[in-house]
Amino acid sequence: MKIIEQHLTEIEPTWQEFTLVNDNQTEVSFLNYGGIITEIKTPDQDGNVENIVLGFEDYRDYTANPAFFGAIIGRVAGRIPNASLPINNQTYQLSANEGINHLHGGPNGFHSVLWEAESFRTDHSVGVTLTHRSPDNDGGYPGTLDVDVTYELDNQNRFTITYHAKTDKTTPLALTNHSYFNLSGNGKHTVENHSITMPSKRFAELDSNFIPTGNILDAAGTPFDFTNGRHIKGSIESDHPQNKIVGSGYDHYFLFVNRVKPDVKVCEPESGRTLTVTTDEPGMVMYTSNNLDENLKLKSGTSRNYMGLCLETQRHPATLSHSNFPPILLTPEKEYRSRTTFTFDTED
Template sequence: MNITENVMTVQGETWREFTLFNDSNMEVSILNFGGIISRIITPDRHGNVENVVLGFENYRDYAVNPAFFGAIIGRVAGRIPNAAFTINNQAYYLDANDGKNHLHGGPNGFHHKLWNADPYETKTTVGVRLSLDSPDMESGYPGNVRINVCYELDNHNRLRITYHAEADRTTPLALTNHTYFNLSGNVTQSVANHHITMKNAGFAELDQEFIPTGSILDPAGTPFDFSSGRPIQDGIQSIHPQNKIVGNGYDHYFLFEKNGDPDVTVYEPESGRTLTVTTNEPGLVLYTSNNLDDGLKLDGGESGRYAGVCLETQKHPAALTNSNFPSILVTPDQPYHTTTTFTINTK
């Protein structure tokens, strides 16, 4: 196992890309700009080594990155309606960057920050530790927050992402990683035939602006029931109002049913690649790139609808107004700590 580093200058900033290599022919590349996972290279069942995430061909395109490819999202992942929230009867007003709403931390969110980066090795892993200080009232959020995110790869093809943060005031915090996976490799196919298995206790109903209504819907008997596994194609072709409302597919928050199994398994039958996701988060946003722009120049191909699938493990900002969702508030006495592990193997 080893780590390499590539240094580049983009718009006057020094960006560093670290590539983590294990002994099982897997490699993961991470930029300190945005904490972006720019590549994950793994073999398929035939030994073909390919990239299984969406990333730009030209690194300079990450400076804009409207699709949030591979980035750390914060302070809060998801949409906050009317770009405002209230804590203890105090109203806070955020930057609106999705119509009248606030999306993924706003235009100056963590996906556009230059993080401090320190590579490291242990006896069984290689990793990169990223750190960032977010000052009080940045983008409208209260409190000074210190964030650490570690990416760590082992020889069992497990990429572990650990998030830790401390705040000096009560503030919302809901971090995630916005990587788009495509297990076919090098964007050779859409993700329509990716099979997903997930035991979920319900999913959040959305309104026309993709804002949760507050209702948690029962997935049984719908295209949102992944308990026995189903291809993404089912949601793309579905006439269910919740599939239609997000542009034919999925862009929904699912609450997990915890039972000791992997929270999510994704299988691509042609390559034989399997991605398992385990986390201590209470749920995830499943996004099937229904609204991804066409024609972005990617490493291995071009972007388009259904080019990737995001598995955004997190708590949801709907908690700011609805008790059906786990709280996203962090206090000086209750720091933030979550872990998500992505494991990619073949069968």
């Protein structure tokens, strides 16, 4: 196993790209800018090694990155309506970056931070720990926040992201990674033929602005029931109002209750690739790139709808308005800890 480090001197200040390589031809590449995962290469069932995440052809395009490709999202993943943050009878005004709403930490969120990076090796893995101090009132958020995110790859083809943070004032925190997976390899096909299995039986209803209404809906008998496996294509074509409201697909928070591991399994039949996601988070936003910006120049070609599948394991900001969601407030006497593992394999 090894770590390859590249300095991107054409960008000021200079970015670093790290590539974690195991002994099974699995590679994970990412930047210290935004913690952005630029490539994940894995073999298919015939041994062909290809990239299975979306990323820009030109690194400089990550400075805008309207789709948040591959990035660490924070302080809060998701939409905060009216960019207004209520905490303990006090309201903080955040930076708006989606109309009047605050999305994925705002315009200067963690996706645009140049993180400090330190690589490490163990007997069983290679990795890099990214660290950042977010000052009090950063983007409108209260409290100085010290956060570290560790990317680690082992020889069982497990890529683990571990999050840890501390604050000196009560502040909301809901971190995630925003990679767009496409197991067909090098973006040969859309993700419509991917099948997904997960044990979630409930999901959050959205309004026309993609903001949770506060209602938690039963997934049984709907296109939101993945307990026995379901292809994305059939759900995209469904007439369910919650599929329609987000542009024919998914951009919904699925809650994990009485879950069994693995939490989520994704399969792509042509390549034979599988992706298993295991997490200690209470839920996951699944986004099928139904509203992906068109004509972005990606390594796999020009972007279009349904090119990638986001599996954003996280807590959700809806709890700021609705008490029936898992809490996200971090207080000074506690530490934030979270772990999600992505395991890459092929069907037998």
